[in-house]
Amino acid sequence: MRPLNYKLICVNTYVYFRNLFRLGRRDVQKYSEWRQLWYPNFEDYTRAEAMAGAENNTVVNVTVQLGATAYLHCHVRNAGDRTLAGAEQVSWVRRRDWHILSSGVFTYTNDERFQILHAEGSDDWTLQIKYVQKRDNGTYECQVSSNHGLLSHFVNLQIVVPEATIQGTRSGEHHVDIGSVIDLVCVIEKSPTPPQYVFWYHNDHMINYDTARGGISVETVPGGPRTQSRLTIRDTNDADSGNYTCSASNTEPASIYVFVSEGDNVDAILMRKSSCAMCLAGQLVLLLVASFAAAMR
Numbered sequence: 001m002r003p004l005n006y007k008l009i010c011v012n013t014y015v016y017f018r019n020l021f022r023l024g025r026r027d028v029q030k031y032s033e034w035r036q037l038w039y040p041n042f043e044d045y046t047r048a049e050a051m052a053g054a055e056n057n058t059v060v061n062v063t064v065q066l067g068a069t070a071y072l073h074c075h076v077r078n079a080g081d082r083t084l085a086g087a088e089q090v091s092w093v094r095r096r097d098w099h100i101l102s103s104g105v106f107t108y109t110n111d112e113r114f115q116i117l118h119a120e121g122s123d124d125w126t127l128q129i130k131y132v133q134k135r136d137n138g139t140y141e142c143q144v145s146s147n148h149g150l151l152s153h154f155v156n157l158q159i160v161v162p163e164a165t166i167q168g169t170r171s172g173e174h175h176v177d178i179g180s181v182i183d184l185v186c187v188i189e190k191s192p193t194p195p196q197y198v199f200w201y202h203n204d205h206m207i208n209y210d211t212a213r214g215g216i217s218v219e220t221v222p223g224g225p226r227t228q229s230r231l232t233i234r235d236t237n238d239a240d241s242g243n244y245t246c247s248a249s250n251t252e253p254a255s256i257y258v259f260v261s262e263g264d265n266v267d268a269i270l271m272r273k274s275s276c277a278m279c280l281a282g283q284l285v286l287l288l289v290a291s292f293a294a295a296m297r
Helices: 006-022 025-029 031-038 042-052 263-296
Strands: 059-065 070-072 090-094 099-103 114-117 126-129 138-146 149-160 163-166 173-177 182-189 198-202 216-221 227-233 242-248 254-261
Touching: 059 070, 070 149, 099 114, 163 242, 163 254, 173 182, 182 198, 182 242, 182 254, 198 216, 198 227, 227 242
Parallel strands: 059 149, 173 254
Antiparallel strands: 070 126, 090 099, 090 138, 114 126, 138 149, 163 182, 182 227, 198 242, 216 227, 242 254
């Protein structure tokens, strides 16, 4: 069992109750004045209040791809005599488990992926999360506290996992004749940024740069949220049968099983599948007729 980090527990408890008790009834009355710290000038503040009302609507959504780096910004404007007294008054909290991740520029977590980015004199307190995982999905709260009260800025972090699909793989298999061409197209979607790489595998062997076999080409065309990769294998033979997988960076892979056989065998397989489908359709029709006849009795 990992020993308890009593220093971390004490700091979390202190920051939590400090922020809690600073928000009293008198502070709520000063809330509108304190909200002005979020805007660069009074005109922007008035415009925002007219659109959103007096409620706290400082909520933003951030979408980041799995494995990338997330930057959650929290802007606090220093204004005259309302300048923040010190860095210790800005904290980041993960709402999923109410874990206080930071206070000022100091982080209070054993996860080294979390870091506070803040330049002296800047109004931006950025929570950086490296190599984001699915578990990082959720809401994060930036708490800014002072003698005027407590103000929260929420960031909804959504982690997206790009999906790869091989076109024409609804059946999960593909049949080609010996000596013909294997032509597979992999489409990667839901990707905010194009994948750094797209690898094709034959069984467990990566074939993008397979010069020993020859006749293999891979063409990848990035296109924003949609990337397409085409695998072409010429002069196929029995050894080319097997499982083919399209694998892109930070993407769920897609696979298809390719059968390479003589033309007669391919036709026989396709005819057998067609006849099986017709048999199932015939059985379904008979079942419906029987059900209808029973209902008419």
